[in-house]
Amino acid sequence: MGRYESGIKWFRKRDYIGTEVEFQDPPSRWRIEEKICEHEIPEINTYHDPPSERAKQAKSEDEDGAAVREVMALRHLTDKECSCTPALISWKVTQQQGDRASVPGGFIYHILMEKLPGxxxxxxxxxxxxxxxxxxxxxxxxxxxxxxxxxxxxxxxxxxxxxxxxxxxxxxxxxxxxxxxxxxxxxxxxxxxxxxxxxxxxxxxxxxxxxxxxxxxxxxxx
Incomplete structure (x- = not known):
């Protein structure tokens, strides 16, 4: 995952830490306890723009974005039983974000993968x-x-x-x-x-x- 260090925080702790994410295949529920890093979503130069402007950056969940590419690769490597990459356990796309979100009308991808030692x-x-x-x-x-x-x-x-x-x-x-x-x-x-x-x-x-x-x-x- 590319590390993004702008100093600007799109994902506020009070909005995500402590929330639970439920996966269906296989069924499981996970609690978010820590934010390690975040991506440049949306574009940094739109930080002070009104939500209606940032909403223009929203993409369809079916578009070939970074999260989709990550899932495709991990799913393939997991099927091949690759021993040196994290196994993909599950993934999901949540509903569209609200009007006060960083990208109104966008999607949040949750990828559940194996935690590796090291x-x-x-x-x-x-x-x-x-x-x-x-x-x-x-x-x-x-x-x-x-x-x-x-x-x-x-x-x-x-x-x-x-x-x-x-x-x-x-x-x-x-x-x-x-x-x-x-x-x-x-x-x-x-x-x-x-x-x-x-x-x-x-x-x-x-x-x-x-x-x-x-x-x-x-x-x-x-």
């Missing part, structure tokens, strides 16, 4: 010793290959979308709002088959290439 490594990765960083890179490669074998390429490639479980020796890949189908077998001259390349470490912020050789990791910051 910690965010975005801030502290390069403070770890080299052996730990090497281990994370090794396990990330294993996870990237597994997700690709399941038919998905996560194009939001950033270390913020990784979760490291040191005890379980597992690097989890999260946040599939931006993805595409993996090209596993193609004869196209324009589109090559998706396969591993060490530059994935750079794309996911697990290595830094400062003018070094694309093929020679010894010239990179690891």
């Amino acid at each position: 910690v965010d490594i975005e801030v502290n990765f390069y403070r770890l010793d080299r052996s730990q960083r090497d281990e994370i890179r090794e396990k990330f490669k294993e996870s990237w290959l597994e997700v690709t074998k399941c038919g998905i390429i996560n194009e939001d490639s950033a270390i913020r979308n990784l979760l490291w479980d040191r005890d379980g020796k597992k690097c989890y890949i999260l946040d599939f709002e931006v993805w595409r189908k993996a090209r596993m077998d193609t004869k196209s001259k324009r589109k090559r088959r998706d396969s591993w390349h060490n530059m994935e470490y750079v794309r996911w912020n697990l290595a830094i290439r400062r003018g070094g050789d694309f093929e020679d990791m010894s010239t990179w910051v690891l």
Whole structure:
């Protein structure tokens, strides 16, 4: 999930914390106890606009937005029993928001997924010793290959979308709002088959290439 840090709060605690969300398939009820982060919904430059203006940003629940793409990817990966991504448990779309909401006439998506073990490594990765960083890179490669074998390429490639479980020796890949189908077998001259390349470490912020050789990791910051 992309982290949004504008300082503006669209989702006020008094409106959501303590509320319950009920899912039908499978039947369950969950209580919202904490807001971790929020997306830029609606557009930041409309914060001071009247609700009637922000309502113009409302979209149909059937449109291919970030939440829909996330659900599609997680559902596919769950069906494939992918071990390095969160399993999708359920999801739902609530009724349209009221006139006083951030986007009147819009929808709220609730996605219920597996809570995975591990910690965010975005801030502290390069403070770890080299052996730990090497281990994370090794396990990330294993996870990237597994997700690709399941038919998905996560194009939001950033270390913020990784979760490291040191005890379980597992690097989890999260946040599939931006993805595409993996090209596993193609004869196209324009589109090559998706396969591993060490530059994935750079794309996911697990290595830094400062003018070094694309093929020679010894010239990179690891």
